[in-house]
Amino acid sequence: MIEDFLFYMIILATIPFVFVLIKVLFINNAFKKSDYKAASGNGVFNTIFDKGSYGEYLTFQFLEKLEGDNKLLINVYIPKPNGSITEIVLL
Numbered sequence: 001m002i003e004d005f006l007f008y009m010i011i012l013a014t015i016p017f018v019f020v021l022i023k024v025l026f027i028n029n030a031f032k033k034s035d036y037k038a039a040s041g042n043g044v045f046n047t048i049f050d051k052g053s054y055g056e057y058l059t060f061q062f063l064e065k066l067e068g069d070n071k072l073l074i075n076v077y078i079p080k081p082n083g084s085i086t087e088i089v090l091l
Contacts, residue, residue, distance in 0.1 A: 024048060036060045040074045056089055063090075 024044070031037065031044045036057050040047075047053045056074070063072055073091040080086055 030061070031057070034061050035064060035072075036074075039072060052089075059090055 027048055028044050031047065034057070036047070037043065039060070040053075040056070042053050042057070047057045060072060060074070063070070074089065076088040076091050077085050078088065
């Protein structure tokens, strides 16, 4: 009885890991085809598990598929007159 309970608890505990693994494998395949890593320096795991980087990646992926002669710039730093710096994430 306790063994059955433990067995089912182990199965339930592994389900989220299986979904994460599927997500990583699926995204990794598309990530390898994209120029995002070369442009941003972010690896696949940092991109997937950081909401901001993942949104940036999805936007980059969409924009790089546009036809024509386009240039995408990531993490452009612009100095302000007061000495601080502002960042444009995707241009």
